Amino acid sequence: MQTTSTKPTGVHGLLASIADTAAAILWALFCGIIAGAILGGIWAVMDVIRYYGTGFVPPPFVSETKLKYTADSLLGQVETLILWHNTTFQQAARFGSGVGFITGMFYSWGRVKQMSFPARLVTGIISGGLISGRIIMMITSDPRWFLGCTIIGALIGGRYLVMEGSDRRLPPLPMIALGNQDE
Amino acid sequence: MAQSTVSEEPTFGPYELRQNSAAMAKLALGSSCTIATLLCIPDTFAIIPNSANALVFFSRLFGLWASAFILWSISFLGLLHLVRILAGGIVLNSEGFKLWRFGKIVPWSAIKAVGVEPQPVFSTAFFLKPVVCRMTVYEQKPALKLFRKGKEEDLPPRLVPHAIPSFQFSPPEFVSLFAHICRRSFGFVPDSTNILVADEGQRANLKPAYEKGAKQRLLLSCIIALGLVMFLGRKATLNYSFNEGNKAMTAHQYERAAEHYRVATTVEAPFAYAWDRLARCEYRLGKSAEAKEHWKKALYFKPDLVEPLVGLSNLAMQERNFPEAKRLLDKAARFAPSSIPTYINLAELSIKMGNYDEAVDITRRVLKFEKTNGSAWCLLVRAKLRQGKVAEAQELMDTARKENTKIFANPFCQLVLAELKVARGDIVGAKSTYERLQKLQPLNMELLLDLADMHTTEKNPASALFVLNAAESVDAKNPWVYIKRAQTYLLSDDRNAALNQLKLAAQQPGEDNLAWRSCAKLMSDLGYTNEASALEQRAANSSLN
Numbered sequence: 185m186q187t188t189s190t191k192p193t194g195v196h197g198l199l200a201s202i203a204d205t206a207a208a209i210l211w212a213l214f215c216g217i218i219a220g221a222i223l224g225g226i227w228a229v230m231d232v233i234r235y236y237g238t239g240f241v242p243p244p245f246v247s248e249t250k251l252k253y254t255a256d257s258l259l260g261q262v263e264t265l266i267l268w269h270n271t272t273f274q275q276a277a278r279f280g281s282g283v284g285f286i287t288g289m290f291y292s293w294g295r296v297k298q299m300s301f302p303a304r305l306v307t308g309i310i311s312g313g314l315i316s317g318r319i320i321m322m323i324t325s326d327p328r329w330f331l332g333c334t335i336i337g338a339l340i341g342g343r344y345l346v347m348e349g350s351d352r353r354l355p356p357l358p359m360i361a362l363g364n365q366d367e
Numbered sequence: 368m369a370q371s372t373v374s375e376e377p378t379f380g381p382y383e384l385r386q387n388s389a390a391m392a393k394l395a396l397g398s399s400c401t402i403a404t405l406l407c408i409p410d411t412f413a414i415i416p417n418s419a420n421a422l423v424f425f426s427r428l429f430g431l432w433a434s435a436f437i438l439w440s441i442s443f444l445g446l447l448h449l450v451r452i453l454a455g456g457i458v459l460n461s462e463g464f465k466l467w468r469f470g471k472i473v474p475w476s477a478i479k480a481v482g483v484e485p486q487p488v489f490s491t492a493f494f495l496k497p498v499v500c501r502m503t504v505y506e507q508k509p510a511l512k513l514f515r516k517g518k519e520e521d522l523p524p525r526l527v528p529h530a531i532p533s534f535q536f537s538p539p540e541f542v543s544l545f546a547h548i549c550r551r552s553f554g555f556v557p558d559s560t561n562i563l564v565a566d567e568g569q570r571a572n573l574k575p576a577y578e579k580g581a582k583q584r585l586l587l588s589c590i591i592a593l594g595l596v597m598f599l600g601r602k603a604t605l606n607y608s609f610n611e612g613n614k615a616m617t618a619h620q621y622e623r624a625a626e627h628y629r630v631a632t633t634v635e636a637p638f639a640y641a642w643d644r645l646a647r648c649e650y651r652l653g654k655s656a657e658a659k660e661h662w663k664k665a666l667y668f669k670p671d672l673v674e675p676l677v678g679l680s681n682l683a684m685q686e687r688n689f690p691e692a693k694r695l696l697d698k699a700a701r702f703a704p705s706s707i708p709t710y711i712n713l714a715e716l717s718i719k720m721g722n723y724d725e726a727v728d729i730t731r732r733v734l735k736f737e738k739t740n741g742s743a744w745c746l747l748v749r750a751k752l753r754q755g756k757v758a759e760a761q762e763l764m765d766t767a768r769k770e771n772t773k774i775f776a777n778p779f780c781q782l783v784l785a786e787l788k789v790a791r792g793d794i795v796g797a798k799s800t801y802e803r804l805q806k807l808q809p810l811n812m813e814l815l816l817d818l819a820d821m822h823t824t825e826k827n828p829a830s831a832l833f834v835l836n837a838a839e840s841v842d843a844k845n846p847w848v849y850i851k852r853a854q855t856y857l858l859s860d861d862r863n864a865a866l867n868q869l870k871l872a873a874q875q876p877g878e879d880n881l882a883w884r885s886c887a888k889l890m891s892d893l894g895y896t897n898e899a900s901a902l903e904q905r906a907a908n909s910s911l912n
Binding site for chain 1: 381384418420422426431434437452458547550558559
């Protein structure tokens with residue numbers, strides 16, 4: 185029996201791909217931001233509970249640090265971005281929001297995997313880069329490390345999501361019940 | 368039980384059975400409860416010293432448990448997914464099956480037995496329902512040949528077990544996998560999973576293979592249990608000692624605190640925080656050499672730890688090795704841009720090195736974030752005084768008093784207040800402040816030098832010399848003692864005595880550019896130009912370093 189493809193072609197196909205890609209990116213960002221906000225909040229509360237009754241006051245944060253690189257260079261701009269992030273999300277909320285953001289991004293992949301090739305590729309690159317950039321920021325705020333890991337993560341993320349939705353995957357094992365002797 | 372043979376299928380698959388995301392999430396969540404509880408055991412002991420009452424104790428324990436629960440569930444789930452990506456699923460085809468991406472094919476014909484056993488203990492420990500099972504597939508490997516006394520002997524064929532836990536899959540997937548393996552290997556699908564399917568004649572081989580596997584599992588469980596007990600016991604001792612030390616340190620019982628920190632460093636030598644705290648206690652007890660050694664040890668184990676850098680900078684400042692102190696503090700500021708103590712020390716160092724504008728900048732930056740920081744206010748006032756801006760210094764001191772009403776509880780601030788009074792010409796007021804402070808800190812070197820300055824301003828050389836003798840007994844290596852003594856002798860025009868004191872000052876170690884510059888100026892005033900230029904050179908070198 186012949187099957188007919190229902191996929192739109194031409195301009196409609198292109199527009200559908202763009203819409204699918206935009207939806208995938210927005211979905212990944214939405215999941216990352218929401219999970220980041222939730223876990224960031226939870227972690228801030230946890231921090232208060234963990235130090236409850238000890239009189240511990242987190243030290244104030246001095247944001248006016250000298251930048252290592254000049255502001256007009258790429259590394260300088262990355263450094264400014266990292267500094268903005270570190271100033272905006274401080275103490276426990278920084279760690280919690282980071283863990284939440286990474287978790288949310290990974291969670292979003294469950295749905296993105298079933299989307300079209302361009303959506304998977306672009307979202308894989310963007311979210312892979314953001315995930316690995318955020319992971320490395322848990323270890324160091326050095327812009328060189330951040331940039332390097334973001335690029336590597338983007339490549340891995342893009343490759344993974346492209347591979348995941350590929351038609352070349354093996355078919356899943358057919359389900360059979362116990363006692364079933366039929367082929 | 369239905370055991371009818373099915374006809375052999377010519378082609379089968381290849382199919383892939385991937386680990387189930389929902390099953391992995393269930394395992395991660397189920398295990399989190401147990402793991403978080405185990406991880407909290409050391410913390411339970413650790414927070415006892417710092418918990419004022421039961422409410423505080425249980426609240427903190429809950430916070431720690433919940434943090435461990437969330438972190439474990441997320442990170443373990445992430446790890447399971449990573450393993451899933453790297454290992455791939457179980458692949459089945461007409462030849463056999465392979466358990467992971469890089470595994471060898473287990474041929475259907477080599478499978479001699481398959482059994483499924485429930486794991487109730489594992490399921491209960493990790494809150495998994497339905498009960499987790501382990502499928503063991505026994506593969507017959509070709510017989511090995513043994514060369515003994517030049518003869519070749521055939522060893523009996525071996526049965527190698529392959530374990531497949533059910534928690535990686537949903538129950539229907541696991542059952543289906545079991546059914547497929549049975550059908551391909553034995554030609555039928557059993558009615559139940561609680562079964563051991565084996566080829567006839569394999570019983571003799573199966574029993575030792577099963578017993579060997581059981582022994583290996585038991586041994587592994589014992590090793591894990593022992594490792595866990597040792598790990599948790601060590602962590603509990605470490606955390607308890609460390610927190611007991613912190614409690615003693617807060618109560619200023621430095622000897623007792625040092626004892627606890629020593630226990631912590633013995634239990635876990637690479638624990639840099641304990642080395643740092645031990646060094647801090649020793650520093651406060653006046654054991655500078657030990658403190659230096661232990662701060663260096665803390666840095667050896669954790670090179671980016673800021674506190675040892677600040678501590679070592681204090682020692683370098685005491686030794687008047689200002690360039691080294693600057694290097695350490697700059698490094699600390701790079702590692703922790705939020706560390707206020709680093710900036711306070713940097714400001715103090717800038718004043719000692721004569722960089723008053725820099726000191727003003729640093730203290731203003733600190734005050735922007737901590738308006739009530741008494742040390743920052745007083746360092747700012749001192750920097751202004753050294754710049755000769757007395758009116759501005761007075762204004763700043765008034766503001767500081769408004770921002771922090773308890774500012775003069777800090778002895779350093781009392782000292783700066785007295786300096787301000789001297790600068791304003793209020794010698795009587797300064798005297799009373801100095802006297803009050805002297806009762807609190809009779810061996811404070813800065814205070815003694817300030818007092819000598821005040822007596823010199825009063826044209827009272829006898830009192831100045833008396834105070835400087837006391838200062839010499841506190842720190843004979845401080846060149847300022849001899850420089851100020853020379854200034855006092857010059858008041859009574861005793862040029863020879865002044866020269867001797869300047870020579871003594873020049874003999875002292877350290878890289879104090881301001882001291883060498885003052886010494887050079889006095890030498891030059893006395894007409895010793897060669898010595899003066901040598902000292903100028905030394906001052907320049909100290910600044911450059």
